[in-house]
Amino acid sequence: MQDDTLIGAGFSDPVFQSQAAFRALLAALSEPGLVQDVATGFAAPAGLEPATAIALLTLADYETPIWLPADLRAGPAGAWLRFHCGATLVEGPAEAAFAVLNGTSTAPALSAFSPGTDQFPDRSTSVLVQCASLAGGEAVTLTGPGIAGRREIAPKGLRPGFWTEVAANAARYPLGIDLILSHGQAIIGLPRSTQILEAR
Amino acid sequence: MTLHQIIPGEDTKPAYNYAYLDEQTKRMIRRALLKAVAVPGYQVPFGSREMPLARGWGTGGIQITAAIIGPDDVLKVIDQGADDTTNAVSIRRFFERTADAKTSEATDEATIIQTRHRIPEAPLKAGQIMVYQVPQPEPLRKLEPRETETRKMHAWAEYGLMQVKLYENIARFGEVTTTYDYPVDVNGRYVMAPSPIPKFDNPKMHMSPSLQLFGAGREKRIYAVPPYTSVRSLDFEDHPFRIQSWNEPCGLCGATDSYLDEVITDDRGGRMFVCSDSHHCETRRADGHRGAMLADASALHLVDDKQAKDKVSKS
Numbered sequence: 001m002q003d004d005t006l007i008g009a010g011f012s013d014p015v016f017q018s019q020a021a022f023r024a025l026l027a028a029l030s031e032p033g034l035v036q037d038v039a040t041g042f043a044a045p046a047g048l049e050p051a052t053a054i055a056l057l058t059l060a061d062y063e064t065p066i067w068l069p070a071d072l073r074a075g076p077a078g079a080w081l082r083f084h085c086g087a088t089l090v091e092g093p094a095e096a097a098f099a100v101l102n103g104t105s106t107a108p109a110l111s112a113f114s115p116g117t118d119q120f121p122d123r124s125t126s127v128l129v130q131c132a133s134l135a136g137g138e139a140v141t142l143t144g145p146g147i148a149g150r151r152e153i154a155p156k157g158l159r160p161g162f163w164t165e166v167a168a169n170a171a172r173y174p175l176g177i178d179l180i181l182s183h184g185q186a187i188i189g190l191p192r193s194t195q196i197l198e199a200r
Numbered sequence: 201m202t203l204h205q206i207i208p209g210e211d212t213k214p215a216y217n218y219a220y221l222d223e224q225t226k227r228m229i230r231r232a233l234l235k236a237v238a239v240p241g242y243q244v245p246f247g248s249r250e251m252p253l254a255r256g257w258g259t260g261g262i263q264i265t266a267a268i269i270g271p272d273d274v275l276k277v278i279d280q281g282a283d284d285t286t287n288a289v290s291i292r293r294f295f296e297r298t299a300d301a302k303t304s305e306a307t308d309e310a311t312i313i314q315t316r317h318r319i320p321e322a323p324l325k326a327g328q329i330m331v332y333q334v335p336q337p338e339p340l341r342k343l344e345p346r347e348t349e350t351r352k353m354h355a356w357a358e359y360g361l362m363q364v365k366l367y368e369n370i371a372r373f374g375e376v377t378t379t380y381d382y383p384v385d386v387n388g389r390y391v392m393a394p395s396p397i398p399k400f401d402n403p404k405m406h407m408s409p410s411l412q413l414f415g416a417g418r419e420k421r422i423y424a425v426p427p428y429t430s431v432r433s434l435d436f437e438d439h440p441f442r443i444q445s446w447n448e449p450c451g452l453c454g455a456t457d458s459y460l461d462e463v464i465t466d467d468r469g470g471r472m473f474v475c476s477d478s479h480h481c482e483t484r485r486a487d488g489h490r491g492a493m494l495a496d497a498s499a500l501h502l503v504d505d506k507q508a509k510d511k512v513s514k515s
Contacts, residue, residue, distance in 0.1 A: 014223060015217065015218045015223065016218075016270065016271065018223065018226075018227075019218075019226075019268075019269075019270040020270060022226075022230045022267075022268070023268065023270060025230075025234060026230075026233060026234065026237065026268065026411070029234050029237045029238055029426075030237045030411045030424075030426040030427060031426070031427060058227070058230070059227060059230060059231055059234070060227075061224060061227055063228070064231070097231075118355040118356070119351045119352065119354075119355045120245075121235075121239050121242060122232070122235035122236075122239065122242065122244045122245075124235075126234070144387075145240050145387050145425075145426045145428065145429035145430075146237075146426040146427055146428055146429065147428060148407075148409075148427075148428040173239075173389070174239045174242060174389060174390070178234070178235070178238045191237065191238035191239075192238055192239070193238060193239065193240060193387065193426075
C-alpha cells in the first residue's frame with residue numbers, strides 16, 4: 001500500500017537536468033525521426049516511461065494542464081506529476097497542453113486532442129506516445145522540415161491505424177498536435193509539419 | 201543548493217539562477233520554442249521578461265540563448281558580422297558571468313551563434329543553433345499596423361498585400377528596393393521576417409543544416425526554422441530574387457564572395473570595402489589572402505598584419 005502513496009524523487013539537479021532534456025526535445029522536434037537520448041538513470045513513477053517523465057518534468061508546470069489515461073491519473077504517476085510539476089490533471093483531452101498516451105490503447109483518437117486555432121496554432125496539445133520500442137516495428141517513411149530528403153522510422157507497439165491518424169493530423173497543418181514517441185530513455189519527435197509518406 | 205548558484209567571493213546566498221532566467225521562465229520559453237519549431241515561420245507569443253539590457257538591444261535573442269544554453273555549449277555572438285562590437289561584447293560577457301559560458305569567435309567551434317543582422321560567411325554545420333535578435337518579427341507590420349489583422353492574414357495565408365508591395369516597388373523603381381529584412385516564405389506556408397539580415401544572407405537560410413531560432417523581446421514573439429527547411433525569398437517569375445554584389449573585393453583579405461561594408465577612411469573621399477564578418481576576414485588573412493589595402497591599414501595599426509610583421513622582424 002505504501003508504494004501507492006509514496007511519491008518518488010524528481011530531478012536531483014533541476015537546472016542542468018532539465019536543460020539537457022530540453023536540448024534533446026528541441027533536437028527531436030527539429031529533426032523528426034532521429035532518436036534522441038533524454039537522460040540516463042532516472043527512476044520514473046509506475047506507468048510512465050523515464051523519457052516521458054523527464055519530458056513532463058522539463059516542460060510542464062502550473063500553466064500547462066496534463067491529460068493522463070484514467071488508470072495513470074489515479075495512480076502514482078498522477079500524484080508524482082501533481083507534486084513535482086504542480087500541473088492540473090484534466091479529464092478532457094482537448095483541454096490539455098500535454099498528454100500521455102499508451103501506444104496500444106485504442107482511445108482517445110489523436111483528433112480528440114486540441115489542434116490549436118487558426119490564429120494561434122501553438123495552442124495545441126503535445127502528446128507523448130509511449131511505445132514498446134522505438135525500433136523493430138512497422139516501418140514508416142517521413143519527409144518534411146528537419147529531414148534532408150526522407151527518413152525511415154519503425155517504432156513498435158502502436159495501435160492499428162495509428163499512422164493513418166498521424167497522416168490526418170499532418171494534413172491539418174498548420175493546425176495539429178505534436179507527437180513525441182517515447183520508450184525507455186529515448187524519444188523520437190513527430191511534429192505536425194512531418195508528412196507520412198508511406199506505411200508498410 | 202548547487203554550486204552554480206553561488207558567486208565566488210560572495211557569501212553563500214544564491215545571487216541568481218544559472219543563465220540569469222528563473223526556471224519557470226525558461227520552461228515557458230522552451231515550450232514556445234518547441235511550438236515554434238513544429239510550425240516553421242509562425243510567430244509564437246511568449247512572456248518576454250525584463251532583462252538587464254534595454255529592449256531593442258537583443259533581449260529576445262538573449263532570452264532564447266539563456267533558455268537553451270548549457271555547460272557543454274560554446275557561444276559565439278556577432279553584431280553586424282563582427283565579434284568585437286559593443287552589443288556582441290556585452291552579450292558575450294553577460295553569458296560568461298551568468299552561465300559561465302565558454303565563448304569563441306570561431307564560427308566552426310561554436311554550438312550556439314547569437315547574431316544581430318548577419319549570418320556568418322563560413323557554412324553552418326548540423327548541430328549548430330543560430331539565435332537571431334529580431335526588432336520587428338511581423339513582416340506585414342508596415343503594411344497593416346493592427347496585430348488583430350496581421351494575425352488573420354497569417355491564419356488564412358492572405359499574403360497578397362506583400363506581393364502588391366513588391367510589385368509597386370518594381371513598377372516604381374524597376375526592382376525590389378528592399379535590401380535587408382527581405383520577406384521569405386517558410387515551408388510553403390508562412391511569410392516570415394528573417395530579421396534585418398541583408399538579403400545577401402537569405403539564400404543561406406534555405407535548407408540550412410543548422411537550427412535557426414528567432415527572438416523578439418520587445419514584440420514578445422519567438423519563431424523558428426528547423427534544419428533542412430525550405431526558405432524562399434518572395435519574388436516574381438520575371439523579376440527573380442537577386443542578392444547584392446560589389447565591384448571590388450574586400451580591401452583587407454581580397455574576398456570576392458563575402459558581404460562587404462563600405463568604410464570611409466578620411467575626409468577626402470577615401471573609402472574601402474571590407475568583409476562585415478570579422479572572423480571570416482581574419483581567417484582568410486591568416487591563410488595568406490591579402491587585399492589591396494591591407495598594408496596601409498596595418499601601418500595605421502587598424503588591423504594586425506602578421507605577414508608584414510614577420511617581414512619587419514626578419515629585416
